[in-house]
Amino acid sequence: MSEEKRVEKSAVIEDVRERFDEAEAVLITEYRGLDVGQMADLRGALREAETVYKIYKNTLVRRALDEGTPEGLVDMLVGPTALAFVEKDPGAAAKALKQFSAANEALIIKGGLLNGELLDEAQVRELADLPSRDELLSSIAGGLAAPLQQIASMMNNLLSEMASLLQALADKGDAPAAEEAEVEEPAAEEAEVEEPAAEEAEVEEP
Known part of the structure; x- marks a missing residue:
């Protein structure tokens, strides 16, 4: 292997490692059978969910993973594999994958990694059914x-x-x-009633 190839592979491995460290979740898919137009549509749908969809060689992804990575995740790295690195909302990304796979059977959801925990396909689909952060x-x-x-x-x-x-x-x-x-x-009437007292006084004079 030439020095140039070695440096290139090291850069890819470092890129994968950084993306795993920074992502809120990583969802793993198989894209066998999707054409260029469908891949562009899928990337666009995931971009709206603030998710980056990347394709790497499985061997390089395995080398990028650390010892703490669940073994089941490594087992998913077979065949034409693409990784969805979720930046913010895992539910929104899972929903985008589920909706796309419903219209395009060639896309296979394998599973993923969320908060260090391994997810299988069923759990990713359950995650898609939860309300998104915006909702x-x-x-x-x-x-x-x-x-x-x-x-x-x-x-x-x-x-x-x-x-x-x-x-x-x-x-x-x-x-x-x-x-x-x-x-x-x-009270005025009472004053008028008292007037006869003067007459009584006049009668007493004899």
Whole structure:
């Protein structure tokens, strides 16, 4: 092997190792039978899920894996293999692979690696059925919005009730004052009744 080839292989091995270290998950597929156009479509679908789809020689991938890699992952590295390196959302990447494989039977999902744990094909498909990160965030945002709307509605109702209560108290406070004023009016009549006392005084003069 020439020095140039050796350097090239070392660079590929280092690239694979770094991608495994940095990825949130790695999903393994077999692409036998996919043409150039289908591969381009698959890469585009995975790119939308923030996932890089790469093809390496299986021997170089095996050399890049460290001793802590589950043995079952190495067993998947047979045949025409492509690796999907997930940058953020494993569920979104798994969903993209599942949807593509449903329309293109040539794509085979083998399994993968998530948080250091080995996934088989069935587990990757189960992962695809889970809500994506964006869907979860949207659901959480909607759940938070509903209580806030309820709180705002309750506050408006309380303010309305307080305003009605204050108005009722104000009306009740004005009414007795008017009644008291009406009750005090007969005092003038009492003064008129006392006038005959002068006549009695006139009768006593003899």
